[in-house]
Amino acid sequence: MTQRQIRFNAFDMNCVAHQTSGLWRHPEDRSQTYTDIEYWTHLAKLLERGRFDGIFIADVLGTYDVYGGSNEAAIRHGAQVPVGDPVLLVSAMAAVTEHLGFGITAGTAYEHPYPFARRMSTLDHLTKGRVGWNVVTGYLPSAARNLGNDDQLEHDDRYDHADEYLEVLYKLWEGSWEDDAIIRDAETGVFADPSKVHEIGHRGKHFTVPGIHISEPSPQRTPVIYQAGASPRGVAFAAENAEAIFVGAPTKAVLKSTVGRIRDALEAAGRDRYAAKIYTLLTIITDETSEQAQAKYEDYLSYASEEGALVFMSGWMGIDLSKFALDEPVGNVPSNAIRSVIANFEEAAANGEQFTVADIARNGAIGGLGPTVVGSGVEIADLLEEWVAETDVDGFNLAYAITPGTFEDVVEHVIPELQRRGVYPTEYGSGTLREKLHGRGDKLPEEHRGAGYRVGTRTALA
Template sequence: MAAEKLGKHILVNAFTMACVGHINHGQWTHLRDRSMDFNSLKYWTDLAKTLERGLFDAVFLADILGVYDVYGAGVEVTTREAVQFPVNDPLVLVSAMAAVTRHLGFGVTVNVNHEAPYTFARRISTLDHLTRGRIGWNIVTGYLDSAARAVGRKAQAGHDQRYDQADDYLEGLYKLWEGSWDDDAVIADKVARLYADPAKVRPVRHDGPFYQFEGYHLSQPSRQRTPVLFQAGTSGRGQLFAARHAECVFISAPDKAAARSAARAIRRAVADAGRDPSDVRILAGIAVIADRSEAAAREKLAEYRAASSPEAGLAHYSASLGIDFARYGLDDPIPFGQSNAIQSAAKIAESRGYTKRVLLDQLALGGRYPLAVGTPVQVADALESWIREGEIDGFNLTRIVTPESYTDFADLVVPELQTRGSYKTGYGEGSLRHRIFGKGDRLPVTHTAQGFRPAAPLLGAAE
């Protein structure tokens, strides 16, 4: 008996990074993998064309500042296996990819702890202009002490304080993006010699606990003003932050039950914050291996496992939890406890009693995301099951072998999902935000950013 139709289109982002090894570590050694070309512009423009052909919603570009130096108390494995090192600036890639596409969105990761809000606001507005409203921002607060040391601090601030800082950062940005220019400020009248009406452009003053600045937003209003806001924190404090700010929340769930629990908690928090839960989309990380027959897909899986580096994956995971797994035997109990790293990951690890042996087995593909493997029908069944049972809206599809993972999805899985009505058959018009939510280019009135539209001659000034 055929399953009931899903009733909505699955959102899919290509999850990648401007580096050799991203999530599924060791795959750079596979003969068909091209990730070592990451310094080439053609690598990125070819990828963008492939993703647009596959009607991906966006390319989601991860990023870190710093290196993974917890495992073995150094970077030996990180460097040898290119575990997100070296890594380039993701924002620089967007213009080139946008130039060869018309619809593909771009979610770029930028850490609030390492970018001044005033200059960052201009960079994002510039990209929103150049892409005609296709830019999104993945808000991260950072967790690597190596990144803090690299910018002159001894260590990262405490977990909750990083989110307090991010709240302050966002408030300053909203004042710039939403309030410094009126929508009709630009006149562009050559005869009258009036480009912009001075009465409709105002300076912003922000005097927050972490950031203080005063100035005019340097970019005129872009299509979306504020980019689509992605966020990946699912700790208690991270959920409060997401409830206030996020439009798309990225979760890392080992199974559908964990995804469902996280999704329900996020939507409750959004409602408690006075927002409509339908104004938030929840995306889970997943890996896909597809081929025309199950045997061929299983053969690919065996190939990929042979190329993988479970130890490199463990080096990545060590930094995520702030635990040096190199110190433990295969079956030693591991004291996870409270850390200053990724609290949601530590909570899952502790609740399931992970040992080094269990983790290395989970890292057989070099990464720990759930895997859907098989024919297009089998993969489509698995993805639809995650949407139904996990109560999520879509996926960040990680690469295994590049670009094979994305071309296989575009050529094999997408047509099967389209026949079921579970995947779009063409891009809609409008900005990235409008295509995701169907409610226009700008943030909805219930979003906290609306409170930072102009209300005083000097926006943000005390009355």
């Protein structure tokens, strides 16, 4: 029987401090060069050498200003500010790689879907079908204010808005151009057949888009849909749309519960339980021996900022943690941000694993919302196999302590051991990102929500 393959994504952001605050000061960290294109091309080539599925590039359009009621601590620690646009990195990374995928974070709240559809089609063409889109609905009030709103929509309302956003995109990507609309007939002078290019005629609650998609169909048409929401509403949204799902869980027990809930929702939405790959957030500190890895971890901790960790956590949870005593447990607190973060801590408490504010600061100092594991390549490989077997997760979204050093260590110490055991790919498959992930072709499968908007389907004609 073929052994289940463990999958890796790299988790990064066009900034200095992504998940771990303070490590930019480490002498081996290169995150300060994030404004240099050479940083990104070097990282892309490294990840492709390690047979990573892709690089998942996070993004925000606001500052983390929940902690202390201002953005001063975020600015002081470089906590995802300053930050650059993730989309503009992809062409350069694609030019130096052949297989690596690119998961680009872009929100549905603050950009009209029409120009966004063209941007993603363009990248899908330029990368020969290696683009995915991480759909986010937004969670930072500062982003809402800077884009002309008093505050962000309520949590579930943001997903209702995103449902229509994706409807518009599916109509543009799938329902506007027929497969054979491009003729390129030099003798007749006809480049494209107008009878095979259709206006989408969308008029909804939030958007009115009457015309055609301005770009011709790309290799995947619709980019691979990524999603990272694990709240009940987020899971329902993912079950209809996502082909790769990112989760974060503080413990193995919480992860198992989260994965099971997502797979049940996929099935309830009429899709296969394994129609989406599920990756959990993890930071790996490794070296040749366990002792060397532990020493490396202690060295990293000496640079980490616990206040920076609380800045991040306050933003993710929507709660000003500066108002809590350090020994106070994180309880049942209403949140309009990432509700799954609160739910994870509540579930851990129900399983007898109580987290205080101090625990959050200490545990999140390296790795953010995900756990950090320390050990030799053999020890880490044992742990990863155990997590996959016990939680049914497909793979790991790997954050870094230092960059690119953390990724270099994984490629040097962990991946060869996993490959030796036959549980990690030694070569890439052929085709687009979607084909590499699921092996069912370059386009959306028939049972996917977006496939219902293809030219000639009932939904597309409605």
